[in-house]
Amino acid sequence: MKRYYIETFGCQMNVHDSEKMAGVLRSEGYAEAENAKDADVIIFNTCSIRQKAEQKFFSELGRIKSLKKRRPDLKIAVAGCIAQQEGGKIIERAPHVDYVIGPQNINVLKDIITSKSDSIFTDDNPFITEIELPVDRRDNVRAWVNIMYGCNNFCSYCIVPYTRGRERSRASQSIINEIKDLAEKGYKEVTLLGQNVNSYKSNVDFPGLLKEINKIEGIKRIRFVTSHPKDLSDKLIYAIRDMERVCEHIHLPLQSGSSKILASMNRKYTYKDYLKKVEKLRREIPEIAITSDIIAGFSQETDEDHNYTISALKNIEFDGIFAFKFSPRPGTKASNIDGQLPDGIKSDRLSEILELQSKITERKNKELKGKLLEILIEGEDEKNTGRLTGRTRTNKIVNITSKNNIKPGDIVTVKIINARRHSLEGEIV
Ligand code: SF4
Structure with missing residues (x-):
């Protein structure tokens, strides 16, 4: 069986794009390799938001040059924002790279692993909102769902509008169908993804979309990232206030005071x-x-x-x-x-x-100590201490000391017994 290895840099958008690339490869019969050495296809899903991430990627890319030398049939693809920005220059700089695939073109992956075609795929893709790809999700409780692609804001420091193109919203029905399917598979939480979700627009606006998703049985929590402060409307504030499945948390980048x-x-x-x-x-x-x-x-x-x-x-x-x-x-x-x-x-x-x-x-x-909070259990805690970990509706991580047959996907009430900088500790009540 052929194997793939994907290394992901950067934001949630990239993490979810990698889930789609893994989905495409799995549907073509590939299995995941534990490391790059064992893979037949290696994909770097890159980020160019900061120089550090870019440098890290180029040094990783240099490291696998010897692998390609030993196994010329190994396929190496560079995806993500650096791919879009640099295009063919990546192959000039690193000739061991076979393909350069911008974030709007990951649908080409299926074709290029079956037959060698072009190498550079960085065109603007006006059909990105209509393309449905299989997704190999990393989590069984929480799922990312793209609701829009690109950005029109051109913040002066940001490369995203140049790499991910203009804002394009997915049809609401297609989003709702995807979330209904996730609910049937047992997912409890969805995070709606977009560079600026507040400006989502199809037959409904963003609060209108939340209203539809809020009706889907089985989905207990709805989150969204990222919100642009200029587009945060009163209507959205009331939607968060009034819709019981929309969580009481907002990520609202200030950037400077x-x-x-x-x-x-x-x-x-x-x-x-x-x-x-x-x-x-x-x-x-x-x-x-x-x-x-x-x-x-x-x-x-x-x-x-x-x-x-x-x-x-x-x-x-x-x-x-x-x-x-x-x-x-x-x-x-x-x-x-x-x-x-x-x-x-x-x-x-x-x-x-x-x-x-x-x-x-x-x-x-610390102010939460002694409070009773609703937690969605996500799994074992990251340090493998045998404890379970979950999140409050306000997106705070809580580690739970007693298990009591609780499993991922359960929603439980816990009393907060300890508070640290990055997490809380709770016990089931
Ligand atoms: S809104 Fe976000 S993605 Fe769009 S340009 Fe500004 S920082 Fe970049």
Whole structure:
């Protein structure tokens, strides 16, 4: 039996694309290899959002050159955002690569593993929303579901609109059919995926889509990523408040607390606008958890701008953040903005941001001690301690000390008995 090995870098979108690539390969009779050495097809599903991820990929790619030398029939494909951005230049730089497949073209995988055809597949694909591929999902309880592809926002630092193309929404019926099928297979939670789910538009808008999914029997929890603050409508806030299966958690990237920097990032909102949305979310849904993304050390960011971000973190008190140093990406507007900061300043600012947020997250978690919370059990905890792990509706990880015949997919109530920075500990009540 032939085997495949997929190495995935980057975001949930890539993780789910890899599930689709695995699905296509399995449907062609391939099995998963434990490592690249045992594979007949190796796919790197790449990310170009930060220079670090890109460097890591190119060093991995160099490492497998000797494999191709020993086994010339080995097929090597580069997929994802670097594939789209670099196209044929990847094969010029690494001639041991057979195929370059952009994120809008993973449907070609089936054809190219059966017959050698072209090598570069990076065209814009207007039919991406209509293509249905088999999916080899990694999880039996929670599933990712694409509701849209691409992005129209052109944040000045971001490469996504260039690699994943313009925004295209999937037909609502096709999404609903996929989720009904997942419910029949026993899935309990779906996460709707898109670069900016708030701007989903087909015969219904995003709250309208949530309303339809909320009716599907068997699905207990609905989540979505990512939301753009400028498109977070009151209608969506009420949908989260009123629909019992829509979880009380929103990931709402702020990026900076300085309105001057937000303008330079082309985010199309000010800090004041953002704050108003957070206040409304908390007024309407007091238990909601809000998480965010922050970029440290964007070009021309002064100490004052950085301090606005620090004040924003103190003021808003997110439940958690992802924060990174600004990494100028070739081809984006931000890579040409003068006044890029030395790495040392970016690192210092990032450390201050992370340190502050850690304290806030830990304190917020500690406030949950003694509370009774609903947990969806996902499986054994990551450290293999024999404990089970699950998540609250607000997306906080809870490890459970007593099993009591509980299994993945069960929804249980637990009492929080301990709280740490990154997880909670609970016992079944
Ligand atoms: S909203 Fe901005 S950051 Fe998000 S994918 Fe689109 S351009 Fe990139």
